[in-house]
Amino acid sequence: MTEPSTDNLIFxxxxxxxxxMRDIALELGLMTKDDLQVPPHExxxxxxxxxxxxxxxxxxxxxxxKLERKA
Incomplete structure (x- = not known):
């Protein structure tokens, strides 16, 4: 898979x-449980x-x- 369009991926x-979003971010190590105290948009x-x-x-x-296909 090539790198996706950043704008499209963000959307x-x-x-x-x-x-x-939380599950993906935690699974990929993009945030920690401490980050859950920060407002969602941030x-x-x-x-x-x-x-x-x-x-x-x-x-x-x-x-x-993967999640989009399940929907």
Whole structure:
């Protein structure tokens, strides 16, 4: 899988439920349980930035796609 369009991935990520976003972010190590104290918009913005920094956008896209197929 090639690296997804960042704008498209962000949009798709935000279409998930809060628990789905949380589960993906924790599973990929994009945030810690301490980050759950931060407001959601900031928490997931930071998680997306960490995914980009760690080169995990493709892996993130795979998780999002998997959940989209289940819907």
């Amino acid at each position: 798709r990520f935000w279409q998930l439920t809060g628990s789905q 928490r997931y913005r930071n998680a997306l930035n960490v995914a980009k920094q760690k080169g995990l956008l493709v892996e993130l896209a795979k998780h999002v796609e």
